Amino acid sequence: MILPARISIPLVLLALATSPVSAQPMQSVPTVSLLPTPWMNPTLAPDARADLVEKEMTLDEKLQLVEGFYGSNINFVWSKPAPPKYRPFLLGTAGYVPGIPRLEIPALIESDAGLGIANNSGMRPGDTATAFPSGLSNAASWNPDAPFEVGAALGSEARARGFNVVLDGALNLARDPRGGRTFEYAGEDPLLAGTMAGEEARGIQSNHVITTEKHYALNDQESGRFTLNAIIDEPSARESDLLAFEIAIEHGAPGAIMCAYEKVNGTFACENSFLLNDVLKRDWHYPGWVLSDWGAVHSTVAAANSGLDQESASGFDNTEFFGAPLLKAIQSNAVPPARLDDMVHRILRSMFAVGLFDNPAVKKADAMPDNTLVAQVASEESMVLLKNEGGILPLGAGVRRIAVIGKHGDVGMLSGGGSSQVQPIGYNPADDYMKGGSVIVLANGTKITPTDHLVFDPPSPLAEIKARLGTGVVTFDDGEDRERATANARSADVAIVFAKQWMTEGEDVPNLSLPGKQDALIEAVAAANPHTIVVLETGGPVLMPWLKTVPGVVEAWYAGNGGSAALTRVLFGDVNPSGRLPITFPQDESQLPRPILPGFALPFSSFDVDYTEGANVGYRWFDSRGLTPLFPFGFGLSYTTFAIKDLKLESNGTITAGVDVSNTGAREGADTVQIYATPPSPAGAHAVARLIGWSKVDLKPGETRHVSITGDLRLLASFNKDEDDWNIAAGDYAVTVGQSSTQPVETAHITLAARKIKP
Numbered sequence: 001m002i003l004p005a006r007i008s009i010p011l012v013l014l015a016l017a018t019s020p021v022s023a024q025p026m027q028s029v030p031t032v033s034l035l036p037t038p039w040m041n042p043t044l045a046p047d048a049r050a051d052l053v054e055k056e057m058t059l060d061e062k063l064q065l066v067e068g069f070y071g072s073n074i075n076f077v078w079s080k081p082a083p084p085k086y087r088p089f090l091l092g093t094a095g096y097v098p099g100i101p102r103l104e105i106p107a108l109i110e111s112d113a114g115l116g117i118a119n120n121s122g123m124r125p126g127d128t129a130t131a132f133p134s135g136l137s138n139a140a141s142w143n144p145d146a147p148f149e150v151g152a153a154l155g156s157e158a159r160a161r162g163f164n165v166v167l168d169g170a171l172n173l174a175r176d177p178r179g180g181r182t183f184e185y186a187g188e189d190p191l192l193a194g195t196m197a198g199e200e201a202r203g204i205q206s207n208h209v210i211t212t213e214k215h216y217a218l219n220d221q222e223s224g225r226f227t228l229n230a231i232i233d234e235p236s237a238r239e240s241d242l243l244a245f246e247i248a249i250e251h252g253a254p255g256a257i258m259c260a261y262e263k264v265n266g267t268f269a270c271e272n273s274f275l276l277n278d279v280l281k282r283d284w285h286y287p288g289w290v291l292s293d294w295g296a297v298h299s300t301v302a303a304a305n306s307g308l309d310q311e312s313a314s315g316f317d318n319t320e321f322f323g324a325p326l327l328k329a330i331q332s333n334a335v336p337p338a339r340l341d342d343m344v345h346r347i348l349r350s351m352f353a354v355g356l357f358d359n360p361a362v363k364k365a366d367a368m369p370d371n372t373l374v375a376q377v378a379s380e381e382s383m384v385l386l387k388n389e390g391g392i393l394p395l396g397a398g399v400r401r402i403a404v405i406g407k408h409g410d411v412g413m414l415s416g417g418g419s420s421q422v423q424p425i426g427y428n429p430a431d432d433y434m435k436g437g438s439v440i441v442l443a444n445g446t447k448i449t450p451t452d453h454l455v456f457d458p459p460s461p462l463a464e465i466k467a468r469l470g471t472g473v474v475t476f477d478d479g480e481d482r483e484r485a486t487a488n489a490r491s492a493d494v495a496i497v498f499a500k501q502w503m504t505e506g507e508d509v510p511n512l513s514l515p516g517k518q519d520a521l522i523e524a525v526a527a528a529n530p531h532t533i534v535v536l537e538t539g540g541p542v543l544m545p546w547l548k549t550v551p552g553v554v555e556a557w558y559a560g561n562g563g564s565a566a567l568t569r570v571l572f573g574d575v576n577p578s579g580r581l582p583i584t585f586p587q588d589e590s591q592l593p594r595p596i597l598p599g600f601a602l603p604f605s606s607f608d609v610d611y612t613e614g615a616n617v618g619y620r621w622f623d624s625r626g627l628t629p630l631f632p633f634g635f636g637l638s639y640t641t642f643a644i645k646d647l648k649l650e651s652n653g654t655i656t657a658g659v660d661v662s663n664t665g666a667r668e669g670a671d672t673v674q675i676y677a678t679p680p681s682p683a684g685a686h687a688v689a690r691l692i693g694w695s696k697v698d699l700k701p702g703e704t705r706h707v708s709i710t711g712d713l714r715l716l717a718s719f720n721k722d723e724d725d726w727n728i729a730a731g732d733y734a735v736t737v738g739q740s741s742t743q744p745v746e747t748a749h750i751t752l753a754a755r756k757i758k759p
């Protein structure tokens, strides 16, 4: 079901200029000059308020605002604890920037939030939070309302805990599906990723809680994330990874941007003047602040002058770079004092714009919010039906005996790992599955063997399926003993195998195969029972050597606390699946731009990753090479059928495509109409189609609706680095309406005149 339509999105950064809290009664506000703290006047613009408070700040206070501390008293091997004076205020999560009570400047209290309010598993037992579906899952909804609702709920959970900054918004493009954070990101397409991540940010900030977009930019794999050098030419970067950020910022107006760990074209991202000064601040007019990833700062002068505005958790860096060293640099004018003022202005401006001064987050004394239902609705929109031979799904009334097979199917739905990890509602540490990680050797030679916790988000799919089936029989088998599992499958009407691929921040997966003996288990179960359905709980794409042998496959992603209920409703047809793939599923790793993942064998060494595919990420790469994927970008089945007709194009500066879409089946369902455009190709070159817009339409049986989709001009253009603008080439554009990147329905042509647009 599509969530209700919402107030339209402020598409420009100027949205930040209007504080959402300016609706206080005018007569109660004394005139500016009479207030001891005139910046507390909510009728003033955020920039003006920032200027007023900044004028009163001492140099020490300014320096204090541009340095953060790790938000926990726990001293990891690689971090130093915050100075003792701040320790009583630490809330046990990612970061803390002390406030300045004299000027009523609140502290910034930061939590990770990739999957929900992360509470550093194991540190504060019992502090559970809603586990939301992963970023990739939200992107698979292709419905911007889904991430908005998730963001709004997540932001409310942050507020209830007293956090006023969340470190959400991971949207690095999935250049390699083996990347360990593929599950946190929003897929491989800049328009889809930027829109969905931006809408989540807008939802979060509607709670007067600042969010980030991260990791700016090109943190596209985990192996070597602290050391690697991403090589990419400027036009390619502008048309892919950077465009995703640009679009997300337009949608969400995030208060902060987190710069990434690795180097881009030879310079660390947090001291990369091209990324921070030229692109983000000059070309995109970004008014917020840049904070560093934890341990991503490598210098004082270069970082400050290149656009870094705040050193996060300075104890994670090799040494403190802001604070005292920054003071020295300012005194010697190596960093102009105006640069410090700009850093402070940007931080304060975002705090005013998002409402941190006027609507402070205060930790609630009573029970924390439970947003399982929001998580469930988002997950219902995001599950992708990949195969449904013979209409095996939805499960019909004749199904009375179900064999649920697969480890931890009796506990919950698998979660991704790393800083985004949540202690989910209903969490029982006894249910964790411990997995030994590979030995990490730190720069100083210390060896640590991490013991990864695999967390499963309750309730279990087994319990939900049992409750939904009612009087039937549901058996459970963990699949460890294949003979036993196949015997169970044989005696059931339907066997459902839960197959899992765990991904985590900090390490990539070695390949796209389901780990362990899961492929063999699926083959064996399918041989024992032809009515076998595979449910995938994966961070991203996996290989399916057994695909021909099973009639049903559902991609459930990392689905969170609402995942089991959502899945059960999809399996039984209470919900008609409408998710579409936000990422291409390859047939095997040889189809990827880099069949061998760079640095996987030596993840702590320095190496280059040359992104020679340029802006042809994901489906564009497959198109450019004529490769046929296992499942294409944009793909997903439904329990009903749709027809798309009468593609008409209009050129009104950009391209607007109109089509009629009908539900030709017997059930209500949602189709996602996708528009791809192919610009004129330079002589002899193969031009690649790009997604320029889409619309998800909910239709009753027999219903037809007309949809009109206006393309984002930047997706039709190429970036000219010499003129620093987008160029629309004159000529013929092929425009295709399709149900995925490889399922065209109709193509029409339109001629555009040459045009240039400034970023």
Ligand code: NOJ
Residues within 6 Å of the ligand: 094, 112, 167, 214, 215, 293, 294, 419
């Ligand atoms: C490192 C991760 O890359 C980032 O996403 C996270 O927000 C910080 N650590 C803080 O935990």
